[in-house]
Amino acid sequence: MTTSPLRPGDPRRLGDYRLLSRLGEGGMGTVFLGRDPEGGPVAVKVIRPEHASNDEFRARFRSEVERARQVPSFCTAAVLDADPDNDTPYLVVEYVEGPSLQDVVEERGPMSPGDLHSVAVGVAAALTAIHGAGIIHRDLKPSNVLLSLGLPKVIDFGIARALEGTTKYTRPGRWVGTVDYMAPERLDPDVGPITPAADIFAWGGVIVFAGTGRNPFYGDTPVATAAQILTKAPELRGVPSSLVDLLTRAFARDPADRPAANELLQQLLAVNVPHAGPKTRRADSRFDARDLLSQVIAEGPKPAPANGHAPVDSPPPALADPAPLSRVASRQAASRRRASSSRVTTRRLAYAVGAVMAASVAAATVAYARTTGDPVAEATQPQAKLAPVSMTPAMRGPSFSDPLSGPGRFHESKAEFGSCTFRNGRLEAQVNGGTTYQCPGPEDAFSGNQTISVRVELASPDACAMVWFRFDGARGYQVTACADQVELEKLDGVLLSSLGKTSSVTVQPGGQHDLAIVISDQHAAVTIDGQDAVQGAVSDPDLAKGKIQLGVTTTNGSTKAKVWYSNLDTRTG
Template sequence: MKSPLRPGDPPSLGGYRLLARLGEGGMGSVFLARRDDDGPLVAIKMIKPEYAYDEEFRARFRSEVKRAWQVPPFCTAAVLDADPEHRTPYLVVEYVDGPSLDEVVAREGPLADSRLHGVAVGVATALTAIHGAGVIHRDLKPQNVLFALGTPKVIDFGIARPLEVTSRHTRPDQMVGTVAYMAPERFDDAHRDITPAADIFAWGAVIAYAGTGRTPFRADSPVATAARILTQPPDLTGLHGSLAELVALALSKEPEDRPAAHELLQMLLAQNTGGQSIGRPLREAAEAAQLSGRHVSGGGDRPVPRPKKKRRGRLIAATAAATVLLAGAGFYARWPAEVDVNVQVKRSTPLAVMPVPGAVRGPWVVDALDRPGQWKSTTDAYGGKCSFKNGLAMTTPSFAMVCPGPAASFAGDQSISADITVTNERSCAEVQFRAAAESSYWLDLCPRIVRIRHEGTLRTTTLASADDAGFTPGQRHKVVLNLRDEVASVSVDGNSVLDAKLTDPSLPTGKVAFGVGPAGDEEVVAGAVVAHAEIRPTGNGTGPAGLAFTDVRRGTTKSIVAVRGYYPKSRSVVVEPVLFMTGDEYCRTFKLTPSSSNPCEQAWLTEDSKMVVTLPTSATPRLFSTFDDPGRCAGDPVTVGTCAIRPAELAERLGTNGLVELTTTDGVVTGMADVYTP
């Protein structure tokens, strides 16, 4: 609802003339504006002045802008412009001139038949686009579903966050969202990972409200509503047929029992063949969203992922029906056979290419562990020590200890591999995985026994073990731990050792760490060495044909990478290969139609590989920077640094998120030049 500007509101912002207020939230205000007298109306979200100098809020806004650009405008309000570095940062989005879902229901009553089905498809389409860009909305509710020319559009990514299950983005005493539409796991935000499944729960609550005029867990107070969400089944009286079944499935208490957004959309479109017409514009948007998502739905001719076996039979049947229907209609992604994405690389330099890890990419960690990088040297309070000698050397005089590694959480099917040595018969090497809060799984690698155990807050349970598995002390062994469909399989030197069923549904994801401990209860000096560690996703197929990242580990390469850490004293640098593309190339790659409402109009864009690699540097790498004078110290192809810089200065400038043109020879960094993008 529009309201007049207040006395303290600016008359203009970034060349846009502010006309009225549209709303206000905890982080900023939203204004109706236009750039020219005859230009289209837009909505501008501006951080409140009192927060503009708070680095936490500015960082959150910067993250929002980066992710919002990547969301295709399929049943979402398109991003048009942004300036995160402005004195009062702002984001410009399409103005949707229509009532919200809650206004429509309040005025006209519950929706029914094709109109209700259209809202269900429209919101699922928006979530497919949002999740496909790596974003979680986190505040889906009827007020954020607007009607434009009869087609629903989801708005307000104000608390959207990157799709990384470790990132909570709130302090322990904060809770973001609207209680009636919050998934059960949201009420335990300090201990449970928030995933896209939370948005699916909100979809179920929104559609239940649209079809019945009430929320499915309605109570007299927010506290009572939260209690019902946590303990009671939803009240879906008034919903009928297969849509009611999908809503019930979306409102499952456990996140893993809910369908993914693209699965949900497939099943809704399959239902639509029964006569629930949704209209051509909405169907075209739904089909386009299915082709756009790279985190869950993109990737050549890869079949649509099947739901987990533990889901109800009706989901499996519905998904199968949807798959047949969609395949027959040609809705699977079709990617160009060849795309030129290495525009920043001189063509005289041969490239070793690394295929996209999968449709659900990363995180993917590679570290030889021969120097500080993604793992660091540490000493604990009991004398345990993590250092680097022929690998990550771990010793402890008494209690078991771990050497913390990457902060990322690893979910789904994955492989953890490393070369591991225990120093004596009374030592055990440890691989901790899916570690979250006070719970985790452990792989114990001891000379006399190999086992997998689950450690909870109250007790520890052995899930599987194997005696005399050939893990000889003093010898280096290749250990591979594969996690697939909630089964952990262990091999040592290529020989299968054991399989264990993972039993804790609250641990679908978590951190990975290496450690060491005594083989028995006696106090001994235990030691182990880990080298050549790799943690990577598996079983997700490959990315679009022609889409490849430079493999900086092999051959002679020159490419653009994101630097996650540069340590001159250790002669090491942690990098993530990225694709550096013009807006036109980006939209050609991801099959977006050029317009002012998507990234096609941007000069340059990056696409992350999610593969983070620790590399050694040469003794005297050639280092260049733009300094503070890009006009003098920047060259082609974009503005790559040409002025020499000292290692410590470059490390400070790059921090943990700088872009550089990286030169390597056989996996050794021989040169870095920072990249300036005006």
């Protein structure tokens, strides 16, 4: 994301945050790149002085900030802090590294059908979370969709209401926001009240722009564009046929005829994801890391009414080889350490969420059910209607259980870099620092849906357990479970790409933990002791099958590290 230097009149510090450079400017204020007290990057939105001096605006801004804090942070930029009572009111949100959808389309042209569908899913997931917290975005547009490494992140949700609802800024003929993506009811109050359905209309405009490079309604002036929205049908030429029906519903003149965000998400996930042909896929736009829900909502704030739309002006919720991997492994471990220390892994710009199948549907549906109060059983029923996308062959591989108490499917090995031995009824994997050691395991190749579970214990805080799947000796997917982080990655020779990571659910040394990987079509979900850890797409067609392996690595290159394994179980189908 491009930045510009601070100007003479710009603040250098606000509260605990040091401001470094400018990220952008809009009607509400200026967005700065800042650092939090721990040195992490944040985005700080500073309100314009003319708004800050208005008491009505401050009151509304304070209310909307409290609402925004309730929005779960999957597919949205999390609200971290705010001070609406400061002489210079400001809002601190998660810094999302990546360009906006607007910039990507303007620079590279319309998206391919598959990538467009991914963006459609990601933005719909974000709206599901936003509406579930009782918020209407009110200014959804391509520049407010940032394309992070694994998924789209929607920003600036709900804050526009603080300005829109202030009488000084809402004279007739004056609109707050971008007219191109405004629903009819935002332009003409006679159409009806503003509800979350207005965001669904805007979602349609964002998707048409991403897929065609133009707006669905166009006029030479904002007033002319508004007239088009109020009187004309949207221009959908060039939009993939798989999205036309949903877009038509999203652009319905009557807000009551538009789908709710959760319905929109369900319908999108039930559609076979279109894949770009060789003429449309760009060599510089690979989409390997596609991940929909990095987390689900533990519990939701305010229920929505029966029509699925959240309340508009209700009060905000209370805050409440058998040998080691040797040289290749050394490079791999070094790559991981660099990634861990600088938060930088191989960055392939993934514009969207991608192929998300049954596991993600369940996560999204349960999340929405928890926020709306709908029965989970009823909400999850559409899973049965899904047409899963699968590029994996029919061959599966056997299901088996191995207590790992002695040689069987896994064997002992020893080398300069480490060893795998059976001690006290468990498999002990040891690495002698600065590399990764892999225990020789079964030669069976596995593909398709599969569940892998194993009990692990770390001997020290520097040790990390590793599980590979769909692995062919040099390429595959791997889960690294450490005392401070769990990460899902794709290994391509010596190249590592992170598909997702978390520090909130980890494997603590000295205790036994159950690590499970559920692979459903092109999606993998990792849990630790039954708690959701990380999720990611395993959609590379060249990695559709491979072996399961166990191993060990260390976060400290100068020390030995040990991990013990027991009770390995894998089920296919």
